[in-house]
Amino acid sequence: MSGHDHAHPKGHDHGHHHDHDHGDGDHHALSEHEKPLSGPALRVKALESLLVEKGLVNPQTVDSIIETFEKKIGPRNGARVVARAWVDPAFKARLLKNSREAIEEFGFYGYGEDMVVVENTPTVRNLVVCTLCSCYPWSVLGLPPVWYKSAPYRARAVIDPRGVLRELGSEPSPEVEVRVWDSTAELRYLVLPERPAGTEGWTEEALAAIVTRDAMIGVAVVAKPEAAA
Amino acid sequence: MNGVHDLGGMQDMGPVVIETNEPVFHADWERRIFATRLACAYHRRWNIDMNRYAIERMPPADYLSTSYYEHVLFGLETLLVEQGVISQEELDSGHSQGKAAVDSLLQPEGLEHLLRNRIRARREESVAAKFRPGDRVVARNLHPTGHTRVPRYVRGREGIIDRDFGVYVFPDTHAMTRDPKPQHLYSVRFDARELWGDAASTRDSVYVNLWDDHLDPR
Numbered sequence: 001m002s003g004h005d006h007a008h009p010k011g012h013d014h015g016h017h018h019d020h021d022h023g024d025g026d027h028h029a030l031s032e033h034e035k036p037l038s039g040p041a042l043r044v045k046a047l048e049s050l051l052v053e054k055g056l057v058n059p060q061t062v063d064s065i066i067e068t069f070e071k072k073i074g075p076r077n078g079a080r081v082v083a084r085a086w087v088d089p090a091f092k093a094r095l096l097k098n099s100r101e102a103i104e105e106f107g108f109y110g111y112g113e114d115m116v117v118v119e120n121t122p123t124v125r126n127l128v129v130c131t132l133c134s135c136y137p138w139s140v141l142g143l144p145p146v147w148y149k150s151a152p153y154r155a156r157a158v159i160d161p162r163g164v165l166r167e168l169g170s171e172p173s174p175e176v177e178v179r180v181w182d183s184t185a186e187l188r189y190l191v192l193p194e195r196p197a198g199t200e201g202w203t204e205e206a207l208a209a210i211v212t213r214d215a216m217i218g219v220a221v222v223a224k225p226e227a228a229a
Numbered sequence: 230m231n232g233v234h235d236l237g238g239m240q241d242m243g244p245v246v247i248e249t250n251e252p253v254f255h256a257d258w259e260r261r262i263f264a265t266r267l268a269c270a271y272h273r274r275w276n277i278d279m280n281r282y283a284i285e286r287m288p289p290a291d292y293l294s295t296s297y298y299e300h301v302l303f304g305l306e307t308l309l310v311e312q313g314v315i316s317q318e319e320l321d322s323g324h325s326q327g328k329a330a331v332d333s334l335l336q337p338e339g340l341e342h343l344l345r346n347r348i349r350a351r352r353e354e355s356v357a358a359k360f361r362p363g364d365r366v367v368a369r370n371l372h373p374t375g376h377t378r379v380p381r382y383v384r385g386r387e388g389i390i391d392r393d394f395g396v397y398v399f400p401d402t403h404a405m406t407r408d409p410k411p412q413h414l415y416s417v418r419f420d421a422r423e424l425w426g427d428a429a430s431t432r433d434s435v436y437v438n439l440w441d442d443h444l445d446p447r
Binding site: 037040041043044045046047048049050051053054055056057058060061062063064065066068069070074109113114116129131132133134142143145146147149150151152153154155156157158159161162164167168174175176177178179180181182183184185186187214219 | 234235236237238239240242243244245246247248251253254255256257258260261262263264265267268269272277281284293295296297298299302305306309314315319320323324325327328329331334335336337339340341344345347349350351378379380382394397398400414416421424425429430432433434435436437438439440
Protein backbone atom coordinates (compact mmCIF):
# COMPACT_ATOMS: atom_id res chain seq x y z
CA MET A 1 0.00 0.00 0.00
CA SER A 2 1.63 3.26 -1.04
CA GLY A 3 1.43 6.12 1.39
CA HIS A 4 0.40 9.66 0.63
CA ASP A 5 2.90 11.43 2.76
CA HIS A 6 3.81 13.80 -0.05
CA ALA A 7 0.41 15.42 0.36
CA HIS A 8 1.21 16.41 3.92
CA PRO A 9 2.83 19.83 3.69
CA LYS A 10 4.10 19.57 7.23
CA GLY A 11 5.17 15.96 6.83
CA HIS A 12 3.85 14.64 10.14
CA ASP A 13 6.52 12.50 11.63
CA HIS A 14 5.71 8.85 11.40
CA GLY A 15 9.32 7.75 11.52
CA HIS A 16 10.66 4.77 13.34
CA HIS A 17 12.79 6.47 15.95
CA HIS A 18 12.72 5.18 19.49
CA ASP A 19 12.44 7.95 22.00
CA HIS A 20 12.22 5.60 24.91
CA ASP A 21 14.65 3.06 26.21
CA HIS A 22 13.24 -0.08 27.76
CA GLY A 23 16.66 -1.51 28.50
CA ASP A 24 15.26 -4.79 29.73
CA GLY A 25 15.30 -6.79 26.54
CA ASP A 26 11.59 -7.62 26.73
CA HIS A 27 9.46 -7.65 23.64
CA HIS A 28 7.27 -4.65 24.15
CA ALA A 29 4.21 -4.07 22.05
CA LEU A 30 4.86 -1.54 19.35
CA SER A 31 3.70 1.93 20.27
CA GLU A 32 1.00 3.54 18.19
CA HIS A 33 3.52 5.45 16.08
CA GLU A 34 5.64 2.41 15.36
CA LYS A 35 2.89 0.21 14.00
CA PRO A 36 2.26 0.16 10.27
CA LEU A 37 -1.05 1.89 9.60
CA SER A 38 -3.97 -0.31 8.73
CA GLY A 39 -7.75 -0.22 8.62
CA PRO A 40 -9.28 3.07 9.74
CA ALA A 41 -5.92 4.63 10.60
CA LEU A 42 -4.80 4.25 7.00
CA ARG A 43 -8.10 5.52 5.61
CA VAL A 44 -8.06 8.54 7.91
CA LYS A 45 -4.50 9.43 6.96
CA ALA A 46 -5.31 9.13 3.25
CA LEU A 47 -8.49 11.18 3.61
CA GLU A 48 -6.86 13.97 5.59
CA SER A 49 -4.01 14.13 3.07
CA LEU A 50 -6.49 14.35 0.21
CA LEU A 51 -8.50 17.10 1.90
CA VAL A 52 -5.35 19.09 2.61
CA GLU A 53 -4.19 18.69 -0.99
CA LYS A 54 -7.58 19.90 -2.25
CA GLY A 55 -7.39 22.99 -0.07
CA LEU A 56 -10.35 22.00 2.12
CA VAL A 57 -8.61 21.40 5.42
CA ASN A 58 -5.66 23.05 7.13
CA PRO A 59 -3.79 20.41 9.16
CA GLN A 60 -2.84 23.03 11.76
CA THR A 61 -6.55 23.61 12.31
CA VAL A 62 -7.00 19.89 12.85
CA ASP A 63 -4.25 20.09 15.50
CA SER A 64 -6.01 23.04 17.17
CA ILE A 65 -9.34 21.24 17.25
CA ILE A 66 -7.74 18.20 18.85
CA GLU A 67 -6.00 20.33 21.47
CA THR A 68 -9.25 22.14 22.24
CA PHE A 69 -11.23 18.98 22.82
CA GLU A 70 -8.48 17.24 24.76
CA LYS A 71 -7.52 20.17 26.98
CA LYS A 72 -10.12 22.93 27.09
CA ILE A 73 -13.46 21.14 27.07
CA GLY A 74 -14.36 18.41 29.50
CA PRO A 75 -16.41 17.34 32.50
CA ARG A 76 -14.67 19.80 34.82
CA ASN A 77 -16.86 22.44 33.15
CA GLY A 78 -20.03 20.60 34.11
CA ALA A 79 -18.69 20.03 37.63
CA ARG A 80 -18.35 23.79 38.10
CA VAL A 81 -21.97 24.27 37.02
CA VAL A 82 -23.15 21.62 39.48
CA ALA A 83 -21.08 23.00 42.36
CA ARG A 84 -22.42 26.49 41.82
CA ALA A 85 -25.99 25.17 41.76
CA TRP A 86 -25.30 23.48 45.10
CA VAL A 87 -24.08 26.65 46.81
CA ASP A 88 -26.14 29.33 45.05
CA PRO A 89 -29.92 28.84 45.13
CA ALA A 90 -30.54 31.77 42.78
CA PHE A 91 -28.17 30.27 40.20
CA LYS A 92 -29.79 26.87 40.60
CA ALA A 93 -33.21 28.40 39.93
CA ARG A 94 -31.88 30.07 36.77
CA LEU A 95 -30.17 26.84 35.74
CA LEU A 96 -33.32 24.75 35.98
CA LYS A 97 -35.46 27.42 34.31
CA ASN A 98 -33.18 28.34 31.39
CA SER A 99 -30.19 26.03 31.39
CA ARG A 100 -28.48 27.44 28.31
CA GLU A 101 -28.48 31.02 29.58
CA ALA A 102 -27.33 30.02 33.06
CA ILE A 103 -24.46 27.94 31.68
CA GLU A 104 -23.44 30.79 29.37
CA GLU A 105 -22.56 32.76 32.52
CA PHE A 106 -19.41 30.60 32.70
CA GLY A 107 -18.28 31.48 29.18
CA PHE A 108 -17.08 27.97 28.41
CA TYR A 109 -15.13 27.52 25.22
CA GLY A 110 -17.21 25.04 23.31
CA TYR A 111 -20.39 24.32 21.55
CA GLY A 112 -23.24 26.35 23.00
CA GLU A 113 -25.95 23.78 22.80
CA ASP A 114 -29.49 24.24 23.95
CA MET A 115 -29.41 22.60 27.32
CA VAL A 116 -31.82 21.07 29.78
CA VAL A 117 -30.66 20.42 33.34
CA VAL A 118 -32.67 17.79 35.22
CA GLU A 119 -32.44 17.56 38.99
CA ASN A 120 -31.98 14.46 41.09
CA THR A 121 -33.83 14.49 44.41
CA PRO A 122 -34.35 11.91 47.17
CA THR A 123 -37.34 10.66 45.17
CA VAL A 124 -36.19 11.10 41.54
CA ARG A 125 -33.17 9.72 39.65
CA ASN A 126 -32.45 10.94 36.13
CA LEU A 127 -30.50 9.07 33.47
CA VAL A 128 -29.42 10.44 30.06
CA VAL A 129 -28.96 8.42 26.88
CA CYS A 130 -29.08 8.89 23.12
CA THR A 131 -30.54 5.71 21.66
CA LEU A 132 -30.31 6.83 18.01
CA CYS A 133 -26.73 8.15 17.93
CA SER A 134 -24.60 9.68 20.67
CA CYS A 135 -25.89 13.18 21.46
CA TYR A 136 -24.07 14.52 24.50
CA PRO A 137 -23.55 17.96 26.10
CA TRP A 138 -20.08 18.71 24.73
CA SER A 139 -19.76 22.20 26.21
CA VAL A 140 -20.13 20.95 29.77
CA LEU A 141 -18.92 17.34 29.61
CA GLY A 142 -16.57 17.27 26.61
CA LEU A 143 -16.68 14.33 24.23
CA PRO A 144 -18.63 11.28 25.37
CA PRO A 145 -16.88 8.18 26.75
CA VAL A 146 -16.91 4.98 24.70
CA TRP A 147 -19.52 3.27 26.87
CA TYR A 148 -22.03 6.10 26.35
CA LYS A 149 -21.77 5.61 22.57
CA SER A 150 -21.81 1.82 22.80
CA ALA A 151 -24.66 -0.45 21.75
CA PRO A 152 -25.13 -2.00 25.22
CA TYR A 153 -25.82 1.34 26.89
CA ARG A 154 -27.92 2.81 24.08
CA ALA A 155 -30.00 -0.37 23.92
CA ARG A 156 -30.53 -0.95 27.64
CA ALA A 157 -30.82 2.46 29.25
CA VAL A 158 -34.42 2.91 28.12
CA ILE A 159 -35.75 -0.61 28.72
CA ASP A 160 -33.75 -1.56 31.82
CA PRO A 161 -32.41 1.56 33.53
CA ARG A 162 -32.49 -0.06 36.96
CA GLY A 163 -30.49 -3.01 35.67
CA VAL A 164 -27.87 -0.68 34.20
CA LEU A 165 -27.67 1.29 37.44
CA ARG A 166 -27.44 -1.92 39.47
CA GLU A 167 -24.50 -3.16 37.39
CA LEU A 168 -22.78 0.18 37.71
CA GLY A 169 -23.25 0.20 41.45
CA SER A 170 -25.87 2.84 42.14
CA GLU A 171 -29.27 1.17 41.89
CA PRO A 172 -31.99 3.34 43.40
CA SER A 173 -34.51 1.85 45.81
CA PRO A 174 -37.86 0.72 44.35
CA GLU A 175 -39.60 3.79 45.82
CA VAL A 176 -37.43 6.16 43.78
CA GLU A 177 -38.77 7.26 40.41
CA VAL A 178 -36.36 6.73 37.49
CA ARG A 179 -36.62 9.15 34.57
CA VAL A 180 -34.71 8.29 31.43
CA TRP A 181 -34.08 11.14 28.98
CA ASP A 182 -33.54 10.02 25.37
CA SER A 183 -31.70 12.86 23.61
CA THR A 184 -33.31 12.76 20.19
CA ALA A 185 -33.10 16.52 19.49
CA GLU A 186 -30.56 19.35 19.46
CA LEU A 187 -31.13 19.68 23.19
CA ARG A 188 -28.59 18.23 25.53
CA TYR A 189 -29.26 16.99 29.03
CA LEU A 190 -27.15 17.39 32.14
CA VAL A 191 -28.09 15.73 35.41
CA LEU A 192 -27.80 17.89 38.53
CA PRO A 193 -26.81 15.24 41.08
CA GLU A 194 -27.73 15.39 44.75
CA ARG A 195 -25.20 17.07 46.98
CA PRO A 196 -23.73 14.46 49.31
CA ALA A 197 -24.38 14.77 53.02
CA GLY A 198 -21.47 15.98 55.09
CA THR A 199 -20.32 18.62 52.60
CA GLU A 200 -21.99 21.55 54.35
CA GLY A 201 -19.72 24.57 54.35
CA TRP A 202 -17.49 23.27 51.54
CA THR A 203 -16.28 25.80 48.99
CA GLU A 204 -17.58 25.74 45.44
CA GLU A 205 -14.14 24.60 44.28
CA ALA A 206 -13.99 21.73 46.76
CA LEU A 207 -17.46 20.62 45.74
CA ALA A 208 -16.63 20.79 42.02
CA ALA A 209 -13.71 18.46 42.65
CA ILE A 210 -15.98 15.61 43.77
CA VAL A 211 -18.54 15.89 40.95
CA THR A 212 -17.96 13.14 38.39
CA ARG A 213 -18.81 12.88 34.71
CA ASP A 214 -20.81 9.72 35.36
CA ALA A 215 -22.92 11.48 38.00
CA MET A 216 -23.76 14.22 35.48
CA ILE A 217 -24.89 11.56 32.97
CA GLY A 218 -26.88 9.93 35.75
CA VAL A 219 -25.21 6.51 36.07
CA ALA A 220 -23.57 7.36 39.39
CA VAL A 221 -24.22 9.44 42.47
CA VAL A 222 -21.77 11.90 43.96
CA ALA A 223 -20.15 10.52 47.07
CA LYS A 224 -18.23 12.36 49.73
CA PRO A 225 -14.66 11.00 49.62
CA GLU A 226 -13.82 8.84 52.62
CA ALA A 227 -10.61 10.70 53.31
CA ALA A 228 -12.27 14.10 53.39
CA ALA A 229 -13.37 14.89 56.90
CA MET B 230 -35.36 4.20 8.50
CA ASN B 231 -35.79 1.12 10.64
CA GLY B 232 -32.04 0.83 10.90
CA VAL B 233 -29.67 -0.85 13.28
CA HIS B 234 -28.77 2.55 14.75
CA ASP B 235 -32.21 2.58 16.42
CA LEU B 236 -30.97 0.58 19.38
CA GLY B 237 -33.35 1.57 22.16
CA GLY B 238 -34.89 -1.49 23.82
CA MET B 239 -32.70 -4.12 22.15
CA GLN B 240 -31.48 -6.86 24.49
CA ASP B 241 -28.44 -9.05 24.95
CA MET B 242 -25.99 -6.49 23.61
CA GLY B 243 -23.66 -7.16 26.54
CA PRO B 244 -22.75 -5.32 29.73
CA VAL B 245 -22.08 -1.61 30.01
CA VAL B 246 -18.37 -1.33 30.73
CA ILE B 247 -17.00 1.96 32.02
CA GLU B 248 -13.27 2.42 31.44
CA THR B 249 -11.47 3.98 34.40
CA ASN B 250 -9.60 7.20 33.60
CA GLU B 251 -10.63 6.95 29.97
CA PRO B 252 -8.63 9.19 27.59
CA VAL B 253 -10.54 11.55 25.28
CA PHE B 254 -9.25 9.58 22.28
CA HIS B 255 -7.77 6.08 22.11
CA ALA B 256 -5.71 6.44 18.93
CA ASP B 257 -4.22 9.19 16.83
CA TRP B 258 -6.54 8.41 13.91
CA GLU B 259 -9.54 8.98 16.19
CA ARG B 260 -8.21 12.46 16.95
CA ARG B 261 -7.58 13.20 13.28
CA ILE B 262 -10.98 12.05 11.98
CA PHE B 263 -12.92 13.82 14.71
CA ALA B 264 -11.14 17.10 14.00
CA THR B 265 -11.15 16.65 10.22
CA ARG B 266 -14.91 16.26 10.24
CA LEU B 267 -15.29 19.47 12.21
CA ALA B 268 -12.95 21.28 9.82
CA CYS B 269 -15.04 20.00 6.89
CA ALA B 270 -18.30 21.07 8.53
CA TYR B 271 -17.01 24.64 8.21
CA HIS B 272 -17.77 24.49 4.47
CA ARG B 273 -21.47 23.97 5.25
CA ARG B 274 -22.03 21.54 2.43
CA TRP B 275 -24.30 19.49 4.68
CA ASN B 276 -26.14 19.86 7.97
CA ILE B 277 -25.98 17.84 11.18
CA ASP B 278 -29.08 15.84 10.30
CA MET B 279 -27.58 14.83 6.94
CA ASN B 280 -24.52 13.77 8.88
CA ARG B 281 -26.58 11.51 11.13
CA TYR B 282 -28.43 10.05 8.15
CA ALA B 283 -25.12 9.27 6.41
CA ILE B 284 -23.95 7.28 9.44
CA GLU B 285 -27.30 5.47 9.65
CA ARG B 286 -26.70 4.13 6.15
CA MET B 287 -23.62 2.22 7.18
CA PRO B 288 -24.22 -1.50 6.48
CA PRO B 289 -25.82 -2.89 9.67
CA ALA B 290 -23.24 -5.58 10.35
CA ASP B 291 -20.48 -2.99 9.96
CA TYR B 292 -22.31 -0.51 12.20
CA LEU B 293 -22.42 -2.97 15.09
CA SER B 294 -18.88 -4.25 14.67
CA THR B 295 -17.06 -0.92 14.36
CA SER B 296 -16.29 1.90 16.74
CA TYR B 297 -17.84 5.34 16.96
CA TYR B 298 -14.95 6.98 15.12
CA GLU B 299 -15.23 4.47 12.30
CA HIS B 300 -18.86 5.60 12.02
CA VAL B 301 -17.60 9.17 11.86
CA LEU B 302 -15.15 8.23 9.08
CA PHE B 303 -17.85 6.43 7.09
CA GLY B 304 -20.23 9.37 7.45
CA LEU B 305 -17.63 11.89 6.36
CA GLU B 306 -16.51 9.87 3.33
CA THR B 307 -20.14 9.39 2.33
CA LEU B 308 -21.05 13.08 2.56
CA LEU B 309 -17.88 14.33 0.86
CA VAL B 310 -18.64 12.20 -2.20
CA GLU B 311 -22.43 12.65 -2.19
CA GLN B 312 -22.14 16.41 -1.97
CA GLY B 313 -19.52 16.52 -4.70
CA VAL B 314 -16.80 17.93 -2.47
CA ILE B 315 -14.50 15.14 -3.60
CA SER B 316 -15.03 12.45 -6.24
CA GLN B 317 -15.26 8.74 -5.61
CA GLU B 318 -12.09 8.34 -7.68
CA GLU B 319 -10.26 10.80 -5.45
CA LEU B 320 -11.44 8.98 -2.34
CA ASP B 321 -10.44 5.59 -3.74
CA SER B 322 -7.05 6.69 -5.02
CA GLY B 323 -6.20 9.24 -2.35
CA HIS B 324 -5.01 11.59 -5.08
CA SER B 325 -6.48 15.00 -5.74
CA GLN B 326 -7.73 15.78 -9.24
CA GLY B 327 -7.70 19.50 -8.54
CA LYS B 328 -8.26 22.11 -5.88
CA ALA B 329 -11.72 22.40 -4.40
CA ALA B 330 -13.77 25.49 -5.24
CA VAL B 331 -13.93 27.08 -1.81
CA ASP B 332 -13.40 30.71 -0.80
CA SER B 333 -11.82 29.91 2.53
CA LEU B 334 -11.09 27.14 4.94
CA LEU B 335 -11.18 26.94 8.71
CA GLN B 336 -8.01 28.38 10.22
CA PRO B 337 -6.86 27.86 13.81
CA GLU B 338 -7.74 31.49 14.61
CA GLY B 339 -11.33 30.90 13.46
CA LEU B 340 -11.96 27.88 15.65
CA GLU B 341 -13.13 29.70 18.75
CA HIS B 342 -15.60 31.74 16.71
CA LEU B 343 -16.93 28.58 15.06
CA LEU B 344 -17.36 26.81 18.38
CA ARG B 345 -19.00 29.79 20.06
CA ASN B 346 -21.40 30.39 17.19
CA ARG B 347 -22.71 26.96 16.46
CA ILE B 348 -25.68 26.92 14.13
CA ARG B 349 -28.58 26.38 16.46
CA ALA B 350 -31.56 24.20 15.67
CA ARG B 351 -33.76 26.54 17.71
CA ARG B 352 -35.68 28.99 15.51
CA GLU B 353 -37.02 32.39 16.39
CA GLU B 354 -40.01 32.47 14.06
CA SER B 355 -43.50 32.09 15.43
CA VAL B 356 -45.19 28.79 14.61
CA ALA B 357 -48.38 27.64 16.31
CA ALA B 358 -47.95 24.70 18.68
CA LYS B 359 -50.28 21.76 18.16
CA PHE B 360 -50.01 20.63 21.78
CA ARG B 361 -49.67 22.00 25.28
CA PRO B 362 -48.05 20.55 28.37
CA GLY B 363 -50.40 17.99 29.88
CA ASP B 364 -51.94 16.98 26.55
CA ARG B 365 -52.19 13.26 25.90
CA VAL B 366 -50.62 12.26 22.59
CA VAL B 367 -49.76 9.21 20.52
CA ALA B 368 -46.44 8.90 18.70
CA ARG B 369 -47.27 8.28 15.06
CA ASN B 370 -46.64 4.81 13.71
CA LEU B 371 -44.20 6.08 11.08
CA HIS B 372 -41.76 3.90 9.16
CA PRO B 373 -40.09 6.26 6.68
CA THR B 374 -37.24 4.84 4.62
CA GLY B 375 -35.27 8.05 5.25
CA HIS B 376 -34.13 9.78 8.42
CA THR B 377 -36.41 10.12 11.42
CA ARG B 378 -35.90 10.97 15.08
CA VAL B 379 -38.82 8.86 16.29
CA PRO B 380 -37.31 5.79 17.91
CA ARG B 381 -39.17 2.59 17.09
CA TYR B 382 -39.86 1.88 20.74
CA VAL B 383 -42.31 4.80 21.07
CA ARG B 384 -44.21 4.42 17.80
CA GLY B 385 -47.90 3.91 18.41
CA ARG B 386 -47.41 4.48 22.13
CA GLU B 387 -49.32 6.94 24.25
CA GLY B 388 -47.55 9.67 26.16
CA ILE B 389 -48.10 13.05 27.73
CA ILE B 390 -46.58 16.38 26.73
CA ASP B 391 -44.15 17.24 29.52
CA ARG B 392 -42.89 20.54 28.12
CA ASP B 393 -42.75 22.61 24.96
CA PHE B 394 -39.22 23.72 24.02
CA GLY B 395 -40.36 26.12 21.32
CA VAL B 396 -39.72 26.04 17.58
CA TYR B 397 -36.92 23.87 16.19
CA VAL B 398 -35.66 22.61 12.85
CA PHE B 399 -37.36 19.33 11.98
CA PRO B 400 -34.57 16.78 11.43
CA ASP B 401 -36.67 14.32 9.42
CA THR B 402 -36.99 16.72 6.47
CA HIS B 403 -33.79 18.64 7.15
CA ALA B 404 -31.77 15.45 6.61
CA MET B 405 -33.52 14.47 3.39
CA THR B 406 -34.26 17.71 1.48
CA ARG B 407 -32.66 20.41 3.68
CA ASP B 408 -36.19 21.71 4.42
CA PRO B 409 -36.01 22.97 8.04
CA LYS B 410 -39.83 22.79 8.35
CA PRO B 411 -39.74 24.64 11.70
CA GLN B 412 -42.20 23.36 14.27
CA HIS B 413 -42.60 22.86 17.99
CA LEU B 414 -40.37 20.42 19.81
CA TYR B 415 -41.62 18.78 22.97
CA SER B 416 -40.49 16.47 25.68
CA VAL B 417 -43.00 13.64 25.71
CA ARG B 418 -43.23 11.46 28.80
CA PHE B 419 -43.98 7.77 28.29
CA ASP B 420 -44.74 5.51 31.24
CA ALA B 421 -42.23 2.66 31.31
CA ARG B 422 -45.14 0.19 31.37
CA GLU B 423 -46.68 1.71 28.25
CA LEU B 424 -43.40 1.00 26.45
CA TRP B 425 -42.16 -2.21 28.05
CA GLY B 426 -45.12 -3.91 29.68
CA ASP B 427 -45.80 -5.04 33.20
CA ALA B 428 -42.21 -6.00 34.00
CA ALA B 429 -41.31 -2.32 34.19
CA SER B 430 -41.67 -0.26 37.35
CA THR B 431 -44.91 1.71 37.66
CA ARG B 432 -42.81 4.65 38.84
CA ASP B 433 -40.47 4.87 35.86
CA SER B 434 -40.75 6.76 32.61
CA VAL B 435 -38.86 7.66 29.45
CA TYR B 436 -38.83 11.21 28.11
CA VAL B 437 -38.35 11.51 24.35
CA ASN B 438 -37.97 14.68 22.29
CA LEU B 439 -40.59 14.64 19.55
CA TRP B 440 -41.87 17.25 17.10
CA ASP B 441 -45.41 18.21 16.05
CA ASP B 442 -45.16 16.06 12.91
CA HIS B 443 -44.44 13.00 15.07
CA LEU B 444 -47.56 13.28 17.19
CA ASP B 445 -51.33 12.88 17.07
CA PRO B 446 -53.76 13.83 19.80
CA ARG B 447 -54.87 10.90 21.91
